[in-house]
Amino acid sequence: MRSFFSFGESKEIAEAITGGGSRPEDLRRQTLADNAIFIIVASALIMPIVIYTALQGATLPFFVAVLALISGATTLMLQRHARYEEAACAQVYLLLTAGMLLTLADSRFVDGGLAIALLGPIYASLMARPQIRRISWTLMVAIGLIASVTATFGKAPLIVEHVDLGLVGLIGFALGAVMIARTAGRIGMSFEIQEKSQLATYRHLIEHVQDAVFRYSSSGELLFLSRSSEKLFGCPRYELTGTGLGQRIHVADRPTYLTAFADANQAGIQRTIEVRMRQDDPHANTAVPQFIWVEINFSPVDETRTSGSRFEVVGLLRDVTRRRDQAAEMEAARHVAEEASIAKSRFLATIGHELRTPLNAVVGFSEMMTSGIGGEMSDTHREYAGLIHQSGTHLLEVVRMLLDMSRIEAGKFEISTxxxxxxxxxxxxxxxxxxxxxxxxxxxxxxxxxxxxxxxxxxxxxxxxxxxxxxxxxxxxxxxxxxxxxxxxxxxxxxxxxxxxxxxxxxxxxxxxxxxxxxxxxxxxxxxxxxxxxxxxxxxxxxxxxxxxxxxxxxxxxxxxxxxxxxxxxxxxxxxxxTVTSLYPDTAPIETIPWQDEKRNAI
Missing domain, CATH: 3.30.565.10 (Histidine kinase-like ATPase, C-terminal domain)
Structure with missing residues (x-):
C-alpha cells in the first residue's frame, strides 16, 4: 500500500508516463481526493489523544480534530460528485479556520495558529481559482490583525487550560505542511510529464512527417535531421550529418542555398528557395548522379538569438520534382498551343488573301455574264452564271469572316471610335x-x-x-x-x-x-x-x-x-x-522680378 507521506510517483502519474492520458487537471482533482483521505486518516489517528485531552478539560484540540474530520469527509464527498472547486474551498477554509482558532487561544503574536493559517493561501494558490486565492489572503490578513491585537493586550479571547498550544500548533502545522508539500510535488510532476509528453509528440511528428525537417545551430552546424530525410535522399541519416547535406546540393545552386541560409541565420529573414539536390538510388545500374528539385524553407528561431549573435535556423525540405516537371510540361504545351494558334492565324490570313483574288474574278465575271456584256446567253446559261455569282459571293463572305476572326484572335483588329x-x-x-x-x-x-x-x-x-x-x-x-x-x-x-x-x-x-x-x-x-x-x-x-x-x-x-x-x-x-505632361519639360523655373516685390511693399 502506498504511504500518504510518499512524494514519489502516484498511480495517476505512472499512468501518464505509460500513456494513460492523465492530464494536470485530472491529477489536481485526484489530489483533492487524496488530501481529503489524508485529513480523515490524520484526524482519526489523533482522535484518541484529543479525546483524552478533552476529558482533562481541554476541548479545543478535540473541536479542531472533529472539524478536520468533518471537512475531510465533506471534501471527499464533493470530489466524488465532481464539485472540485467547492472541495478545494473547503480544504482552504479548514486551514484558515484551524489557524484562527489556535490564534484566538494563544496570546503570542507568532504562534502555531498563525503558521497554520498562512498555509491556507499557499494551498489556495495551488488548488483554487483566483477568486478563492484573493479571499484566502484577505482572511489571512484578518487573522494576522487578530494575532496582533491579542499580543498587544496579552490576553487571548479563548481560555484553554491543561494543554500545550505550542505542541498542538506544531502538530497541525506539520500535517498541513506535509499535505501542501505533497500537493505541490504532484502538480509539478504532472506538468513535467505533460511537457515530456508534448515533446515526445512533437518529436514523433517531426520524425514521421512527409517533409524532411532540419535544424542548424547559430554557427552553421547541423544539429538535427528528421528520419524522413532518408526517404528523400535515399541514404541513411548519418551520411547527411556534417557537410553531407550541403555536398548534395548542385554546384550551380549552392550560392542560392548559402545566400538564403545567411539571410535566415544573420538577418532573421524567412526564405524559401528551390534547388537541385542529389538523390541516391541503390537499384540504379549507372553511376550518373540523379538530381531532384527540393523546396527548402529557412525559418530563423527568434528565441535562440542573444545580443549580437546569430539565429538558429529550422527548415523544411520538400521534393517538388513532380511539380516542376508538370510546370515544364504545361509551359511546353502552352508554347506549342501558342505556336499552333499563330500558325493557324497565319494560315487563315494567307489562304484568305490567296482566295480573295480568284474569287473576286469569279464574282466579277459571273456578274458581267449575267448582265449580257459578253453577249446574249440562253436562260440556262444565265441561270448557271447566277449560281456561280451566288456561290462566289458566299465564299467571299466566308473568307472575310475568317480574316476578321483571325485578326481578332491575334489582337490585330483595330477599331476607330x-x-x-x-x-x-x-x-x-x-x-x-x-x-x-x-x-x-x-x-x-x-x-x-x-x-x-x-x-x-x-x-x-x-x-x-x-x-x-x-x-x-x-x-x-x-x-x-x-x-x-x-x-x-x-x-x-x-x-x-x-x-x-x-x-x-x-x-x-x-x-x-x-x-x-x-x-x-x-x-x-x-x-x-x-x-x-x-x-x-x-x-x-x-x-x-x-x-x-x-x-x-x-x-x-x-x-x-x-x-x-x-x-x-x-x-x-x-x-x-x-498624368499631365508639360509641353516644355526642360524649361527652367521662372525667376521673380525684384521690382514686383518692391512694388507690393510700396503699396
Missing amino acids: DNMAPDDLVEPCLKMVQAVANERDIRISSRIARLLPTVVADERACRQILINLLSNAVKFSHDAGEVTVSLKQQGQYLNLSVSDNGIGMSAEAIAHIGEPFYQANDGLARAYEGTGLGLSIVKGLVELHGGTLRAMSEFGAGTTMTVLLPINGPAIKLRETA
Missing part, C-alpha cells in the same frame, strides 16, 4: 437582310427608344455586329416567323437586342456561344449552313468596345441576343490620361 447616332444603324442593316427574310416570309420589325444618346463606338464594327445578329436570327427562324430589333439606353450602356421566335438553344449551346466554328446542331446532317463564326466575331467586336454579349433562349421557343455597349466608348488607359 467616333461619335455615332445609334438609331442610324438599324435601317441600313435591315435592308441588307430584308431580301433573305422575304424569301421565307419572315417579318422584321424594330423598336427604337426616343432620345437615344450619342455613342462613342466604331460604326463599321457596330454595323457588322447588328448584321451578324440579324442574319443568325433570320437563319434560325421558322418560315413566316418574326424578328425584332430593339435599341434603348440601359444606365451607362446602349442595349441592342435581336429577338426571334425560331428553334432556340439549349443551356449547353448557350454556354458555347462565342466559340469559333461552333453550331448547336453540329454534324453532317445539320439543317442550317454556316461556319459558326458569326457570333464569335460579334463577341470579339463587343469585347473590343468594352461591352458584353448575353443570350437568353429556350429550346424551341426562340432566342434573344443582347449586346451592351458603353456609351462613352471603350475604357481609356488611366496611365496616359491621369
Whole structure:
C-alpha cells in the first residue's frame, strides 16, 4: 500500500508516463481526493489523544480534530460528485479556520495558529481559482490583525487550560505542511510529464512527417535531421550529418542555398528557395548522379538569438520534382498551343488573301455574264452564271469572316471610335437582310427608344455586329416567323437586342456561344449552313468596345441576343490620361522680378 507521506510517483502519474492520458487537471482533482483521505486518516489517528485531552478539560484540540474530520469527509464527498472547486474551498477554509482558532487561544503574536493559517493561501494558490486565492489572503490578513491585537493586550479571547498550544500548533502545522508539500510535488510532476509528453509528440511528428525537417545551430552546424530525410535522399541519416547535406546540393545552386541560409541565420529573414539536390538510388545500374528539385524553407528561431549573435535556423525540405516537371510540361504545351494558334492565324490570313483574288474574278465575271456584256446567253446559261455569282459571293463572305476572326484572335483588329447616332444603324442593316427574310416570309420589325444618346463606338464594327445578329436570327427562324430589333439606353450602356421566335438553344449551346466554328446542331446532317463564326466575331467586336454579349433562349421557343455597349466608348488607359505632361519639360523655373516685390511693399 502506498504511504500518504510518499512524494514519489502516484498511480495517476505512472499512468501518464505509460500513456494513460492523465492530464494536470485530472491529477489536481485526484489530489483533492487524496488530501481529503489524508485529513480523515490524520484526524482519526489523533482522535484518541484529543479525546483524552478533552476529558482533562481541554476541548479545543478535540473541536479542531472533529472539524478536520468533518471537512475531510465533506471534501471527499464533493470530489466524488465532481464539485472540485467547492472541495478545494473547503480544504482552504479548514486551514484558515484551524489557524484562527489556535490564534484566538494563544496570546503570542507568532504562534502555531498563525503558521497554520498562512498555509491556507499557499494551498489556495495551488488548488483554487483566483477568486478563492484573493479571499484566502484577505482572511489571512484578518487573522494576522487578530494575532496582533491579542499580543498587544496579552490576553487571548479563548481560555484553554491543561494543554500545550505550542505542541498542538506544531502538530497541525506539520500535517498541513506535509499535505501542501505533497500537493505541490504532484502538480509539478504532472506538468513535467505533460511537457515530456508534448515533446515526445512533437518529436514523433517531426520524425514521421512527409517533409524532411532540419535544424542548424547559430554557427552553421547541423544539429538535427528528421528520419524522413532518408526517404528523400535515399541514404541513411548519418551520411547527411556534417557537410553531407550541403555536398548534395548542385554546384550551380549552392550560392542560392548559402545566400538564403545567411539571410535566415544573420538577418532573421524567412526564405524559401528551390534547388537541385542529389538523390541516391541503390537499384540504379549507372553511376550518373540523379538530381531532384527540393523546396527548402529557412525559418530563423527568434528565441535562440542573444545580443549580437546569430539565429538558429529550422527548415523544411520538400521534393517538388513532380511539380516542376508538370510546370515544364504545361509551359511546353502552352508554347506549342501558342505556336499552333499563330500558325493557324497565319494560315487563315494567307489562304484568305490567296482566295480573295480568284474569287473576286469569279464574282466579277459571273456578274458581267449575267448582265449580257459578253453577249446574249440562253436562260440556262444565265441561270448557271447566277449560281456561280451566288456561290462566289458566299465564299467571299466566308473568307472575310475568317480574316476578321483571325485578326481578332491575334489582337490585330483595330477599331476607330467616333461619335455615332445609334438609331442610324438599324435601317441600313435591315435592308441588307430584308431580301433573305422575304424569301421565307419572315417579318422584321424594330423598336427604337426616343432620345437615344450619342455613342462613342466604331460604326463599321457596330454595323457588322447588328448584321451578324440579324442574319443568325433570320437563319434560325421558322418560315413566316418574326424578328425584332430593339435599341434603348440601359444606365451607362446602349442595349441592342435581336429577338426571334425560331428553334432556340439549349443551356449547353448557350454556354458555347462565342466559340469559333461552333453550331448547336453540329454534324453532317445539320439543317442550317454556316461556319459558326458569326457570333464569335460579334463577341470579339463587343469585347473590343468594352461591352458584353448575353443570350437568353429556350429550346424551341426562340432566342434573344443582347449586346451592351458603353456609351462613352471603350475604357481609356488611366496611365496616359491621369498624368499631365508639360509641353516644355526642360524649361527652367521662372525667376521673380525684384521690382514686383518692391512694388507690393510700396503699396
